[in-house]
Amino acid sequence: MSLNEQILNNHSEFLGTLRHRFLDETRVGALRKFAELGFPTKKDEEYKYTNIKEIIEKDYNFFPKESHNITKEQLDELHLGEENFDWIVFINGQLHKELSKISIENAEFLSFNYALNDDNHKDVFDQYFNTIAAKDLAFTNLNQAYCKYGFFLKVPKNVVIEKPIHVFYLSQNQEENTFYNTRNLLIVEDGAKVEVIESHHNFDETYVFTNSVTEIFTYPNAKADWHKLQNDNDTSYLVDHTFAKQEKDSLTTVNTFSFGGKIVRNNLDFIQNGSNINSFMNGITLIGKDQLVDHHTAVHHNQPNCESYQNYKGIFKDQSHGVFNGKVFVDKLAQKTNAYQQNNNVLLNEGAKIDTKPQLEIFADDVKCSHGCTVGQLNQDALFYLRARGISKKEAQALLLFAFANDAMQNIDIEPLKEKISKLLTEKLEVSIEF
Numbered sequence: 001m002s003l004n005e006q007i008l009n010n011h012s013e014f015l016g017t018l019r020h021r022f023l024d025e026t027r028v029g030a031l032r033k034f035a036e037l038g039f040p041t042k043k044d045e046e047y048k049y050t051n052i053k054e055i056i057e058k059d060y061n062f063f064p065k066e067s068h069n070i071t072k073e074q075l076d077e078l079h080l081g082e083e084n085f086d087w088i089v090f091i092n093g094q095l096h097k098e099l100s101k102i103s104i105e106n107a108e109f110l111s112f113n114y115a116l117n118d119d120n121h122k123d124v125f126d127q128y129f130n131t132i133a134a135k136d137l138a139f140t141n142l143n144q145a146y147c148k149y150g151f152f153l154k155v156p157k158n159v160v161i162e163k164p165i166h167v168f169y170l171s172q173n174q175e176e177n178t179f180y181n182t183r184n185l186l187i188v189e190d191g192a193k194v195e196v197i198e199s200h201h202n203f204d205e206t207y208v209f210t211n212s213v214t215e216i217f218t219y220p221n222a223k224a225d226w227h228k229l230q231n232d233n234d235t236s237y238l239v240d241h242t243f244a245k246q247e248k249d250s251l252t253t254v255n256t257f258s259f260g261g262k263i264v265r266n267n268l269d270f271i272q273n274g275s276n277i278n279s280f281m282n283g284i285t286l287i288g289k290d291q292l293v294d295h296h297t298a299v300h301h302n303q304p305n306c307e308s309y310q311n312y313k314g315i316f317k318d319q320s321h322g323v324f325n326g327k328v329f330v331d332k333l334a335q336k337t338n339a340y341q342q343n344n345n346v347l348l349n350e351g352a353k354i355d356t357k358p359q360l361e362i363f364a365d366d367v368k369c370s371h372g373c374t375v376g377q378l379n380q381d382a383l384f385y386l387r388a389r390g391i392s393k394k395e396a397q398a399l400l401l402f403a404f405a406n407d408a409m410q411n412i413d414i415e416p417l418k419e420k421i422s423k424l425l426t427e428k429l430e431v432s433i434e435f
Helices: 003-016 024-037 072-078 112-116 119-128 138-146 380-388 393-409 415-432
Strands: 086-091 108-111 151-155 165-171 178-188 193-202 208-218 223-230 236-246 251-258 263-272 278-287 292-301 307-316 321-330 338-347 353-362 368-376
Touching: 003 024, 003 138, 024 138, 108 112, 112 119, 112 151, 112 178, 119 151, 119 178, 138 178, 138 208, 138 236, 151 193, 165 178, 178 193, 178 223, 193 208, 193 236, 208 223, 208 251, 223 236, 223 415, 236 251, 251 263, 251 292, 263 278, 278 292, 278 393, 278 415, 292 307, 307 321, 307 353, 307 393, 321 338, 321 368, 338 353, 338 393, 353 368, 380 393, 393 415
Parallel strands: 086 165, 151 178, 165 193, 178 208, 193 223, 208 236, 223 251, 236 263, 251 278, 263 292, 278 307, 292 321, 307 338, 321 353, 338 368
Antiparallel strands: 108 151
């Protein structure tokens, strides 16, 4: 049975598991839209270089087993040494408070399923839910039809969440391939501040397919940082859509660090809805074997005097495949826009490849916009210079590649996260360099 058929056949049973049904009508409509669109193929321009056939040909369980035997020691291995962080642990879709550390004060945190079933949050969902997520994409409609797992966080006006929040999505004890539709909703009101780290981990040898949608609303003078740490195993697929809407004088950052997962597709849309907005997107990809990581970004400059900054670095070995498609749209009203976009890549093997396509669409005349991309190998002169000073070839290559990726980490102000990324880079570089 195709995944399309599985999705259509399981939906009625899924709706029957919900205790509150104020979204039922929109879920049914989203399912109809998904059926109309179907999964994207390589004939679709946005998926020209990313073949998801491997994902959709498998059978999946839509109702994961809740039981697990994840230990504290296993969780400790995933932590960043963040004793001063808060962390939220979801296992097989369920929030586990006994494994979480939640000290958030003066803010409203709920599991998405609880918020979804709470009559007191109906007005909030009416106001925010699915208002900036694209309505014409197969995966976002599929998520709307099936979303249940994830979290809702509202940070009130002028509240500063001092501790970063690390959200773990774990899957374990699943005897069949499992399908998760994760949904996150973050609202950061005027003058508020919050930092979130998101990571997904599959502990089984069966396959996990996660279709995730996140909506971020950043109000005037607020700051929201979202860091995606992607270091899952080779039986994991991830399709992620993140939408960030910003109001005047706000700052929002989404950093994406991709090291693991068989097929990973990151879709990132920023909507600037006021003046003096700053939007930051940084990414580091370091993969090998036959992994594929695809970054699709879009920034919509709709108002004047705003800035956006995109800096994506890729290192590819073996038969791995990278994709980058970055778009910047500048509306005719968006004078004094400053937009920067850069994608640089290093191929370590002849079998590795990258398809990169930076794009600008500018309808204003008083702007400063730049974009560019590079694809190449290590600088042989720099390599010779280091080796002439007694540094081994392996160490010299690792040093150059580490320096190449390092500037994409400069705006991380969470020191344990920066150290974790540096450690992963060091570990991956040591095994990814051939002699």
